Amino acid sequence: MPPTTGTLDALLVEQRVFRPAPATVIEANIKPHDLAEAYALAGADHLAFWEKAALELEWRRKWDAVLDASNPPLYRWFPGAQGNIAHNALDRHVHAWTKNKLALIWEGEAGDCRKFTYFELYREVNRLAGALRGLGVGRGDRVCLYMPPIPETVVAMLAAAKIGAPHVFVFAGYSAKALRERVNDSRAKVVITADGFYRGGRMIDLKAVVDEALPGVRPEAAESVVVVRRTGHDIDMQEPRDLYYHDLLRQESPEAPTEVMEADEPLFWLHTSGSTGKPKAVVHGHAGYMVGAHHTFRTVFDVKPTDIHFCTADPGWITGHTYGVYGPLLTGATVILYEGHPLYPQADRLPSIIERYGATIFYATPTLIRMLMRYGPQYPKKRDLSTLRLLGSVGEPLGPEAWMWLYKHFGGSKCPLLDTWWQTETGMAMIAPMPISVLKPGSVGKALPGIEAEVVDQAGAPVEPGQGGYLVIKKPWPAMCLGLEGDPAGYRAAYWERIPGMYFAGDVARRDEDGYFWIQGRADEVLNIAGHRVGTAEVEAALTAHRFVAEAAVIGLPDKIKGEVAKAFVVPDPGWIAAFPDADAFDAELRAHVRRELGPIVVMRSVELRDTLPKTTSGKILRRQLRKEELGEVG
Numbered sequence: 001m002p003p004t005t006g007t008l009d010a011l012l013v014e015q016r017v018f019r020p021a022p023a024t025v026i027e028a029n030i031k032p033h034d035l036a037e038a039y040a041l042a043g044a045d046h047l048a049f050w051e052k053a054a055l056e057l058e059w060r061r062k063w064d065a066v067l068d069a070s071n072p073p074l075y076r077w078f079p080g081a082q083g084n085i086a087h088n089a090l091d092r093h094v095h096a097w098t099k100n101k102l103a104l105i106w107e108g109e110a111g112d113c114r115k116f117t118y119f120e121l122y123r124e125v126n127r128l129a130g131a132l133r134g135l136g137v138g139r140g141d142r143v144c145l146y147m148p149p150i151p152e153t154v155v156a157m158l159a160a161a162k163i164g165a166p167h168v169f170v171f172a173g174y175s176a177k178a179l180r181e182r183v184n185d186s187r188a189k190v191v192i193t194a195d196g197f198y199r200g201g202r203m204i205d206l207k208a209v210v211d212e213a214l215p216g217v218r219p220e221a222a223e224s225v226v227v228v229r230r231t232g233h234d235i236d237m238q239e240p241r242d243l244y245y246h247d248l249l250r251q252e253s254p255e256a257p258t259e260v261m262e263a264d265e266p267l268f269w270l271h272t273s274g275s276t277g278k279p280k281a282v283v284h285g286h287a288g289y290m291v292g293a294h295h296t297f298r299t300v301f302d303v304k305p306t307d308i309h310f311c312t313a314d315p316g317w318i319t320g321h322t323y324g325v326y327g328p329l330l331t332g333a334t335v336i337l338y339e340g341h342p343l344y345p346q347a348d349r350l351p352s353i354i355e356r357y358g359a360t361i362f363y364a365t366p367t368l369i370r371m372l373m374r375y376g377p378q379y380p381k382k383r384d385l386s387t388l389r390l391l392g393s394v395g396e397p398l399g400p401e402a403w404m405w406l407y408k409h410f411g412g413s414k415c416p417l418l419d420t421w422w423q424t425e426t427g428m429a430m431i432a433p434m435p436i437s438v439l440k441p442g443s444v445g446k447a448l449p450g451i452e453a454e455v456v457d458q459a460g461a462p463v464e465p466g467q468g469g470y471l472v473i474k475k476p477w478p479a480m481c482l483g484l485e486g487d488p489a490g491y492r493a494a495y496w497e498r499i500p501g502m503y504f505a506g507d508v509a510r511r512d513e514d515g516y517f518w519i520q521g522r523a524d525e526v527l528n529i530a531g532h533r534v535g536t537a538e539v540e541a542a543l544t545a546h547r548f549v550a551e552a553a554v555i556g557l558p559d560k561i562k563g564e565v566a567k568a569f570v571v572p573d574p575g576w577i578a579a580f581p582d583a584d585a586f587d588a589e590l591r592a593h594v595r596r597e598l599g600p601i602v603v604m605r606s607v608e609l610r611d612t613l614p615k616t617t618s619g620k621i622l623r624r625q626l627r628k629e630e631l632g633e634v635g
């Protein structure tokens with residue numbers, strides 16, 4: 001079994017349980033008998049369960065079958081169905097009581113605020129949809145979004161969905177090189193971006209990164225760049241390529257037709273890191289993803305018409321896609337989107353946002369919670385957080401200590417804390433408690449109804465309760481990805497052939513006697529740095545691209561705040577001695593180099609110079625041995 005971080009010991013002894021308050025049970029969408037019924041239905045008829053979930057949404061045409069499993073693992077949900085996620089997330093609200101309800105509350109880092117009702121959002125989305133069509137973007141063409149957390153980002157996602165153009169989001173913290181690769185990879189006709197944005201008290205010049213990235217992309221890609229004016233600073237607008245968003249929308253109609261999509265036509269691509277090579281594009285479709293996002297948001301997050309949902313994740317990650325944008329809008333909730341750094345100008349920012357907008361649900365990441373913990377309870381204490389009724393966490397193991405802290409200091413020991421396990425590939429939460437569940441700090445609870453999860457050994461046999469093993473999913477689920485773009489063989493190999501017939505998640509976990517899952521960490525060569533997936537292979541490739549690096553190996557080290565950070569072992573090219581004054585300067589250069597190549601997501605603690613790297617006889621780097629030397633772990 002691969003090594004795991006220090007939280008494991010704590011997980012093994014954690015015995016506390018928290019029962020829901022009577023009021024929580026009375027008010028929950030899913031009450032204990034509903035949940036029992038859901039498990040019973042899903043157990044008796046898996047497809048009937050998911051069909052019921054699909055019937056909660058509007059369709060242009062219903063499916064011929066719930067699932068086409070004729071060509072596994074390329075499962076196709078709701079074949080024959082037609083519709084569009086933008087219809088359910090937006091259009092239908094315009095003919096319902098939600099029309100004039102707030103869809104989006106946005107706060108800029110400087111404290112500026114913009115609000116959109118469903119109707120206002122609808123009109124803005126239609127204008128952009130028309131503008132994109134005017135730029136020649138049609139059904140199936142990709143639109144790349146390199147955008148900060150601003151309202152236009154939500155508009156852009158929905159506008160692309162509306163015209164049937166898959167969006168390919170590149171998180172605004174990624175480097176020019178990553179952007180270039182993804183524009184090339186997706187051949188995106190249009191790139192939508194902003195002039196800049198504010199984070200941590202600084203203005204980030206996003207357009208400059210775009211200008212650095214785009215020269216040299218393949219000729220049919222990035223024909224146009226649509227620029228949202230956020231900061232208003234001077235930027236280089238290159239004619240005829242660059243167009244201001246506001247100029248483009250001025251003449252557009254606030255009405256635009258919604259493309260009628262087939263069930264498995266792509267809605268978006270999202271790149272994520274695996275254990276080999278470059279990040280791959282995970283593709284999600286319109287129908288299954290919509291059903292999964294809607295159903296889980298309604299049941300797990302227990303959303304009510306009065307909810308104001310604060311998801312701290314950037315829209316550019318899967319969490320932002322599913323539970324920051326699509327899930328909330330599909331259910332007619334109100335979402336809060338915050339532009340800036342969560343601790344700016346001080347650690348009171350998030351509690352202050354919760355207080356000022358009356359957030360009822362707070363969905364955050366363990367890294368963020370640990371960052372807040374460092375300041376003690378003073379900030380949440382100063383604010384009125386009494387509107388909160390649910391807390392959530394996602395992205396990395398939360399652990400009992402951070403769990404207790406959030407539960408107590410944000411939730412006043414009365415809000416259920418839902419630690420949700422899922423992935424970019426799963427599209428929706430898979431293993432998670434519900435508000436009525438008995439909670440165990442540090443556990444992600446049970447598999448949701450309709451999800452068959454298990455912990456197995458290398459041969460696929462279930463392990464005993466309490467034993468560690470590989471986390472697998474044994475039956476298809478609606479929001480599962482359609483595959484990896486252009487790489488069906490890679491999709492099969494990475495997820496479906498490690499343990500034949502099961503979806504291999506890449507995580508190590510155990511399940512206790514009550515069926516609760518405890519996630520221990522990744523089983524593969526993927527680091528989880530502050531909830532961001534980073535393949536060791538990617539970092540190694542970035543390092544070896546440096547002229548003074550001959551060979552490199554990267555491992556993860558446990559980190560108190562970020563969960564994990566990277567450490568590199570480098571065999572330098574002897575030329576470095578003449579080029580740098582000392583090893584410290586070389587180390588700094590290599591770290592800056594990785595940042596330039598991959599973006600600030602990859603936090604590197606140190607670079608150690610070595611004469612050789614340990615290898616197998618066939619020449620593969622023995623990262624396990626390096627880890628053992630570093631951490632004293634038994635591989």
Ligand code: WT7
Pocket residue numbers: 272318319393394395396397398419420421422423424425444505506507519521522528531532533
């Ligand atoms: C990996 C997926 C799904 C949104 C964010 C990450 C880890 C995810 C949990 C959790 C422990 C978790 C797993 C998983 N992970 N949620 N609640 N507890 N670990 O999406 O970038 O696709 O990463 O994140 O290791 O495999 P992602």
